[in-house]
Amino acid sequence: MNAGNTERMLGGVPPSKESRGIGSYEGEHRDRQVEIAVQLFQAMGIARDDKDKRQDWILRGFRGNPPILSGVQK
Numbered sequence: 001m002n003a004g005n006t007e008r009m010l011g012g013v014p015p016s017k018e019s020r021g022i023g024s025y026e027g028e029h030r031d032r033q034v035e036i037a038v039q040l041f042q043a044m045g046i047a048r049d050d051k052d053k054r055q056d057w058i059l060r061g062f063r064g065n066p067p068i069l070s071g072v073q074k
Contacts, residue, residue, distance in 0.1 A: 006059055009055075009058070009059060010059075041054070041057075044057065
């Protein structure tokens with residue numbers, strides 16, 4: 001399963017949500033989502049325009065090495 005996920009991701013297949021009824025965040029919730037993502041990537045030293053490092057971080061979960069979220073504060 002992990003290999004298939006990685007192949008699809010690297011092949012440019014857009015990600016799909018497991019829970020189809022949720023939809024996307026809007027308004028304040030979307031703002032919070034973006035704010036937390038910015039803090040997370042800043043804490044890891046990954047620049048917004050560093051697509052290679054961002055993709056590597058995303059693919060860690062597919063390879064069975066989930067990213068650890070700790071100590072990220074505003």
